Amino acid sequence: QVQLLESGGGLVQAGGSLRLSCAASGRAFSSYIMGWFRQAPGKEREFVAVVGRNTANTYYADSVKGRFTISRDNAKNTVYLQMNSLKAEDTAVYSCAASTSLWYGGSAFGSSTKYNYWGQGTQVTVSS
Numbered sequence: 080q081v082q083l084l085e086s087g088g089g090l091v092q093a094g095g096s097l098r099l100s101c102a103a104s105g106r107a108f109s110s111y112i113m114g115w116f117r118q119a120p121g122k123e124r125e126f127v128a129v130v131g132r133n134t135a136n137t138y139y140a141d142s143v144k145g146r147f148t149i150s151r152d153n154a155k156n157t158v159y160l161q162m163n164s165l166k167a168e169d170t171a172v173y174s175c176a177a178s179t180s181l182w183y184g185g186s187a188f189g190s191s192t193k194y195n196y197w198g199q200g201t202q203v204t205v206s207s
Contacts, residue, residue: 081105081196083175088201091165095205099160101175101198111196112178113151113158114188117171117203126189127173128160131182138185143169167207172200 087099101113114129128139128149137149148161158175176194187193 081107081111081177083177083196083198085173085175085198085201088173088203090204090206093165093167093205093207095165096161096163097165097203099162099173099175099201099203101158101160103156103158103177105156108156109153110179112180112182112188112193113149114176114178114194115149115158115160115173116176116191117169117173118200119168119171122171124174124191126191129185129188130158131185133182136182136185138188140189162203165203165205167205169203170205171203173203174198174200 082104085101091097112131115127116124118124126140130137130149146164151158175198177196178194
């Protein structure tokens with residue numbers, strides 16, 4: 080029904096930058112709340128960032144706050160994650176997700192249960 084495809088992952092050195100993209104199929108992209116999650120080897124999936132239909136509504140995990148920026152371009156059906164000052168601990172598979180819920184506070188969308196559609200992820204590796 081809704082397909083999400085991540086791109087932009089790769090290998091970077093600590094302190095470097097990378098921009099991830101998530102392209103969505105369908106005609107209702109602007110109605111979705113869009114989030115980014117990541118999963119490192121041997122660890123559970125964790126929330127990274129979310130942006131609402133209103134782009135003024137954003138929320139970040141403490142671990143990435145001040146370093147990562149989430150944004151969206153509804154005309155391109157794409158959500159982005161700009162990652163700066165990367166650390167080795169940022170190494171993970173990054174996945175985007177879409178929620179059909181209404182925005183009721185960014186912290187609520189830190190839970191994976193709030194999302195209806197998921198991409199398969201893109202690998203980000205940060206060398207120390």
